[in-house]
Amino acid sequence: MNQTLIQKNHMDVYWHDYANSMGDIPITEAPLTEKASIIGRSGLMLLSCGTGAWRVRSSMNTLAEQLGITCTANIGLMSIDYTCFDGDNCFSQSLCLTNTGVNTSKLNRLEQFINEFQKEGKFMSGEELHAHLDDIEKIHGLYSPIALGFAAALACGCFTFLLGGGLFEMVCAFLGAGLGNFVRCKLAKHHFTLFLCIVSSIAVSCLTYSGLLKLAEALLAVSTQHEAGYICAMLFIIPGFPFITSGIDLAKLDMRSGLERLAYAIVIILVATVTAWIMALILNLKPVDFPDLNLNQYSMLIFRLLASFGGVFGFSIMFNSPISIATSAAIIGAIANTLRLESVDLIGFPPAAAAFIGSLTAGILASLIKNKVGYPRISITVPSIVIMVPGLYLYRAVYNMGAMSLIVSASWFASAMLIILALPLGLIFARILTDKSFRFCT
Known part of the structure; x- marks a missing residue:
């Protein structure tokens, strides 16, 4: 059967929709929804690499601290339920993977992204950050x-x-x-x-x-x-x-x-x-x-x-x-x-x-x-x-x-x-x- 005829059971999340209307302002000045989208997507990508919940939550917390908000997350094998607060507003989201596996190469790149966020990422716009995460997400497999x-x-x-x-x-x-x-x-x-x-x-x-x-x-x-x-x-x-x-x-x-x-x-x-x-x-x-x-x-x-x-x-x-x-x-x-x-x-x-x-x-x-x-x-x-x-x-x-x-x-x-x-x-x-x-x- 042609694979294109099979309807996806998990719908795609269009991450750039969170950032397109916000212009080129730094992510630290963006609305809560845009900040939360970066945190949630990064956590979901880390989860897709096979790493444990403690590491995923730790990375999401690091991003939240740099963005000046609070994040709580409930993490499973293939899904994340998380909530972000900024003092005045609250944003909750539930995200799910289509499959699970292990990809240590992508994990290495994501940890570099988290570690360098304070020096570089917090000065980028939401659109630029999602574009950077797009590049990391393309690391499907190094080997045939x-x-x-x-x-x-x-x-x-x-x-x-x-x-x-x-x-x-x-x-x-x-x-x-x-x-x-x-x-x-x-x-x-x-x-x-x-x-x-x-x-x-x-x-x-x-x-x-x-x-x-x-x-x-x-x-x-x-x-x-x-x-x-x-x-x-x-x-x-x-x-x-x-x-x-x-x-x-x-x-x-x-x-x-x-x-x-x-x-x-x-x-x-x-x-x-x-x-x-x-x-x-x-x-x-x-x-x-x-x-x-x-x-x-x-x-x-x-x-x-x-x-x-x-x-x-x-x-x-x-x-x-x-x-x-x-x-x-x-x-x-x-x-x-x-x-x-x-x-x-x-x-x-x-x-x-x-x-x-x-x-x-x-x-x-x-x-x-x-x-x-x-x-x-x-x-x-x-x-x-x-x-x-x-x-x-x-x-x-x-x-x-x-x-x-x-x-x-x-x-x-x-x-x-x-x-x-x-x-x-x-x-x-x-x-x-x-x-x-x-x-x-x-």
């Missing part, structure tokens, strides 16, 4: 679906090694994840619904991995034990960003945003894991253990550093990060994730405790780098710990539930939940230690 496919392939290939897979599993997961994410990006680019994008991409990933495995079995007599890696080919779908930001929002008592983000992440997890389970039944795949890699301690350490770097770099590119931000996140992720894995193997830490230490380390390192290079903290911290999200555990929980092995399923699910809880807690405490403004509820 093919590039994002390669990013997912790199991330999942490295993820496979970190979960215990060998070279064969890494190659199959690389190709499966690459094709799967390519399909997802192509469908998302044409605005297909979330469920269709998830189901289609997971099906393609599983079919690709299974096809390569069957071909290798026939031509190279490869062991069927290598089928364990098919789970890794679908881990690009794990919603690490909303998982982590939901925990941060809940810690700041932004209950609406935190719960909505958590529900969104759970929906993706459920659809993805159930789809993968159905594909496993169709293709006769089972989540068995990986063959032993037979690597010594020092070789494992080096390969873990390299795989963690590659995995975080791939995930960061999938979040539309520029190369510089992706590299910074990858360096942090390599250190933090390797520390997590070594804590389990060498010290015997429980996986959840090790996850807390890893995310705490990532948060502290991100704060140190942020102060030097000026990147948004969340664009570095979240990609660096997404690789720690236990997608394998969640899948095995659903698989065993489907097989009615409820005790085994509950064990995998409990282990996954402890790690998922530990990851945002680590970032939260790192933020409390390094950011004075985050320590208080004001």
